[in-house]
Amino acid sequence: MERTQIIDSFAAAARDPLSYAKQWKARTGRPVIGSFPMNFPGELAHAAGALPMILQESDDPITVGHGLLFPFYCGYTRSMVDQAVRGDFDVLDAIMFGDHCVQLLGAADAIRMQLTNTRVIFFQLISSMCDPWTQGRSEESFAKLRAELEDFAGAKVQDEAMHASIRLFNKNRGLIRRLYDMRKKGIAPLGSVEMQHVVKSSMVMDKAEHTELLEKLVRIYDSAAPLPARNVRLHLSGHFCQAPKPELLEMIEQCGVTVVGDDLYHGFRYISTDVPEQGDPIAGLARWYMDRNTGVPCPTRVQNNVDWDAYLLNAMRDEKAEGMIVLMAKFCEPHMYYYPEVKEAFEKADMPHLLIETEHDGMALESLKTRVETFVEIVKHRQAA
């Protein structure tokens, strides 16, 4: 199978996850469980025999959803509600929520009120990450979620099944991390849109099918030699629940940029951390939940002993990135809270960065392009100086 065919398969699922889910359901006769980003483990739903699918922002304009959420909410939450009201989520047999963001909670309420025939499962994950009880409380949350899924599926979710799911998900994450490493070294010249297809499709596709394709893709690059790079090396940061628009990523790369690393949720953040494969699987998932916030700190959590800004600077040193573009989804409160910390740390470290606020509906790409081009020139100028 050619590289292009593999990427095209990923892109198809990433562009239209709900159609993929319908086909999967028709093929397997098994249930589909949608989950909200960014912290609920798909492994649990997978072990219950379902297709876990992280629900994605739609490209469609918000229409009827305006009747349930105000326009001053992030595009992701508005799009979720809009898709629910339009009936797009009919393919879902259940939806899992469990996060803390106040806008997501609003969406959870609105969706439950709309989808009266869909099981909406909620159990709130602790978002304070370094308390003595964080591990224990996380275990309680995942144990309750397991019990809800068992009730939903009408069968026990056995430890063996969970271990098998954990192994499969770890393998998938590990392969994508290899691609990230290859990209960083110039061996795998994957554009940021292609990398998004790889990660986003992993969020929605059957994990075994996705892993099989990933293995083929990784094999293609295994023996490749590093390509010479002439572009400015940049890190992309931010954008939590929703994927950045491909046209925005393409525009950035057209400005003479090679993206060498990211901490996007539809990127490295999603695959950064593995679940322990030994021991109690629920304790393992709780460990994973905590580890990933020390691995790639997230501003949606609070953890006084880790710093996202310090992580970013370290990651960029490792990636040999010369600057960073911050992609902030408009109205994303956690990002707005943390951004001044990043800004100050980058100014102090004399590391250039550019903030771009993104919107669900159209963005003025031409004017953004001017800003990115100017930023690239600044970075080049600094390198030359």
Added chain:
Amino acid sequence: MNIAVKSPFEEKKANKLQSTRIAGKLVNDYWEMVWRAKEEGKLVCWYEGSAINPFLEAADICWVHGEAYSAMLAARHQEGTAQRVAEERGYMRELCSYARTHLGCAVSNQRLRGDNAGATPDEDDLTWKLPPPDMIISAYAYCSTGQQWDEMTSRVFGKKIPIFNVSLPWIWGSKPDAGYLRGQEWEETSTYVERQLFDMVKFIEERTGKPYPWDRLYSMMADIRRASELRLEAMELCTAQPAPASFFDWVVSIAPINNLPVAGVKDYFETVLTEVKQRVKDGEGAVPDEKYRLFFDGIMNWNKVGWLANKFAKWDAAVVAGRYTHMAFWQEPSLIDPNAPVRGMAQNYLICPNNHAAPILIDLIMGLCRKFKVDGMVIHASRTCRAFTNPQFMIADTAHKQLGIPTSMFEGDVTDESFYKDELLNSRVEAMLEAIEHRRMVHAA
């Protein structure tokens, strides 16, 4: 942006409760006490959200409630500097304006007194005046903003201040036994929060270096329980027609029940209750000519308390109850056992006006609308307080369907005046009142 201009209907004004003037004095005294705290050698704790202040007051720690400070600045129209300082540091305008204002105070405080001190403070500028914290306690129901705001405050102060997080889960209420103050989820969540509060007390003991004075807390909670009962009794009397007090009087009375020193609170609400009883006896209303009775959904627009009170009075509209005032602030005194108050305190923290999912929340609101016999509902869509705006379309829809009453939405904000749209409020509320009038004519015919 619409600029609020002088009202052309000056002749009718809200007939405010005289006793609420005492609240103004109590509030001023409290902030004076806060500003003196360091001179008096007191430990200072910053917190937002839940009323954990009795825990602190009992331990002789000066408590500084973030929203209360932002609200006070806005009510005095002195919020601008803090908001500008916050914006300069990179906090964006769409962030919770309570937090933005308070973080502006923290940044300003750090610049003037902290590691990089050097600037000269302006004595008249309240932005910098808060004493810096010796500890931070985060205990915020429902809204993720609270926890992140506290974390950012800690970071503004260089992470040198010990911080303690109490996690207050949202009550989702999906099980068959779920409901207001009942069901397995309610009990389990209460236990979880109660456990954390006991750990919080250990944190306080570590800061003070003294055993926690439980007896003082018990005594204070007995007073708070009584004050809450008095407040609720006075509110209940506003089912009378005309209503003797309005939502705006209860807004002014939030600080006494929520964050002022406990010693004066019982007396305050006794005075309020006495005045309300007298008004009922005299048939005296909160607006000069009560023609319409409205429910107010949403948080307060702190720059506009008096302005809005007078505006509704001129429309002969008594705003008789609201989600913000009537569903929070030691709302369930019977849960507080003065001899073992911690569980009841935990439960009251879980009853913030947003911390139950929409089905339970909306039922409670509809119950209030029925009890107070409202003709319509005015909904304040506060731009930066998504905690309050989350269920508002569903509330409006249910009010139409269940009660058959009209609703009217307007945009504003908690402490950022620039989001307030006066003309929208005028035209929409006037249209709603016309609709109420029309319905009355149809029913009379």
